[in-house]
Amino acid sequence: MPRRRIGFWYRFAAVICKPPLVVLLKRDWRGMEHIPAEGGFITAVNHNSHVDPLGYAHYQYNTGRVPRFLAKSGLFKKGFVGAAMRGTGQIPVYRESTDALSAFRAAIEAVERGECVAFYPEGTLTRDPDGWPMTGKTGAARVALQTKCPVIPVAQWGANELLPPYAKKPSLLPRKTHHVLAGPPVDLSRFYDKEMSPELLKEATEVIMAAITAQLEEIRGEKAPATPFxxxxxxxxxxxxxxxxxxxxxxxxxxxxxxxxxxxxxxxx
Structure with a gap:
């Protein structure tokens, strides 16, 4: 897969973060062939540990298509953190906006520039008692339907065994395995060129979350609950x-x- 220009800040972050990740986590990474080599796209990822954004970013970095995460716009104004956020091309979310779609204008622009934008559709760590994906928020669906870009469902498991949700201390031994499985693009074509009503966005989001859950079922070798938390x-x-x-x-x-x-x-x- 051809590599695009990654830039100094992302390489700098990789130099800092990759060594401890390699030490702490074994890797079972699959589905990289589904990551588009060219053009803008979205990855929709489940979230079950404070560590998993680093693990997922490591996976995505190794594909040559680095992810641009969405983060609160205030973080971009804070010293070194702000410089790193801007330098790595992360996406500010303007939550003060009254227009739900304009809150994601930077994400839309990034996709249209040919970038990968990573969404955690759940919006927070899963609260499902067994770690399955919850119901999702509509941001990823909004950007996908606005841009008609591919949406790649990505499931991950294992970082939550290193650092469970809301835990304060990691469980270092035995060494955990970080499983990541990316699937083929989610087919959202039936939602294109329609009014983005709350009902349509909810339905499109459910399709995206079902695809993520199916990937996680394959990783875990078991069925998720019929109704998401x-x-x-x-x-x-x-x-x-x-x-x-x-x-x-x-x-x-x-x-x-x-x-x-x-x-x-x-x-x-």
């Missing part, structure tokens, strides 16, 4: 349980107060 729905259900518990405690307190009052009346007779 939905953190928003989980929060709603938790709120309902909390309210029900509070109401139950309130009713208990009222009954206790009523019983006390009744006993007081009986003692006063």
């Amino acid at each position: 939905d953190p928003r729905q989980a929060r709603i259900e938790q709120r309902r349980r909390t309210q029900a518990q509070a109401q139950g405690r309130g009713r208990t307190a009222v009954r206790a107060a009523t019983d006390d009052a009744r006993r007081g009346q009986e003692q006063g007779k």
Whole structure:
């Protein structure tokens, strides 16, 4: 696969990050043939560890098509970190924008320039108890439908065994294996040239997340749950349980107060 110009900052980051990654993680990397050699495209990647962006970036770097990650625009203004973010061509996300599509304008421009833009569609570390991909946010679908670029589903597993989600300390031994599997482009053609309504974007996102999940099923050798974990729905259900518990405690307190009052009346007779 021909290599494009990577640039000083990305090579500098690779010099710093690759040696510890090689020491800490064995590699089972497959599907690199699905990474386009030319032209702009999106990779849609699952997220199950604070370490996995480094592991995935290592995989992608070795294909010669370095990823441009989306990050909060504020990070680009902070000293050395900002210089590194700008130098490696990462994509600022302007979350203060009221226009959902313009929030990803830099990502769209990067794809149109022929870059690889990496999305974590879940938006955060998975909260699925077994580490499966959750429901996704619509950003990747928006950019894909706007640009009609290829969307490559990428699943990874193993960095979460080195550093589980929300854990503070890594588990260094035995040495873990970082599995990465990229699949063929997701077919989104049936969504092209249609109004990007919330319903259409949700459906396109579900197609992307299903492709990522299928790749992870192959890695893990098991089936994912039929219904992806939905953190928003989980929060709603938790709120309902909390309210029900509070109401139950309130009713208990009222009954206790009523019983006390009744006993007081009986003692006063």
